[in-house]
Amino acid sequence: MEELPSVLWSYRTTPRSATQETPFSLTYGFEAVVPAEFITSSPRMVAYAAEVNEEERRVDLDLAEEKRDMAMAKVAIYKNILTGYYNARVKHLRFNPGDLVLRKNSVSRTEPQEKLNPKWEGPYCVVESSQNGYCKLAYRNDSRVP
Known part of the structure; x- marks a missing residue:
């Protein structure tokens, strides 16, 4: 029970293979900071500036809908690839009247x-x-x- 929040956090911040985006970024419009980045100095935390961050956050929120549309297009392409992969092994049968x-x-x-x-x-x-x-x-x- 104690591990559930960290498992959910890792699930929400891991990019999906179909969209190459994280569920968190598709929901909120920007990437989350992983708790480990607070402990060790990561390049994202070193380059953080409050004024620039606020402006970039607004730009990210403006582009969130476009990001979701691109993710939906990637999911459609991914599903077509999977469908083609599985349907390549299907043997089609034709039934004739009387069978x-x-x-x-x-x-x-x-x-x-x-x-x-x-x-x-x-x-x-x-x-x-x-x-x-x-x-x-x-x-x-x-x-x-x-």
């Missing part, structure tokens, strides 16, 4: 998801399918699956 398939039980939610319940339901017959993987299914007696 028998199983459907995940969590999709239809006909039964509650419990530990011992079946994960799949079916088999269903594919009535029609599209290029993006969407399929219309029917029961064995040719009635459509809702």
Whole structure:
């Protein structure tokens, strides 16, 4: 319990890989001074001047919204890179009318998801399918699956 504040502080002041920004700087518009910088003389603490700092702080606050927008753009690029990385290993299957398939039980939610319940339901017959993987299914007696 005593370590929680220092763990949260380190989490908030560590740059994220997606944005290269710290959550603290995105929230407040400027970087935080780490407590260790008070103990040892760091270049930031040596170069501190109150008058200049106040002016630079106002500039940082003016540019905070732009910094957040840039971070959102970086996150979008990062997500596209990750999506491409994971989708490169996907083997796309095309279902033809008449194929028998199983459907995940969590999709239809006909039964509650419990530990011992079946994960799949079916088999269903594919009535029609599209290029993006969407399929219309029917029961064995040719009635459509809702």
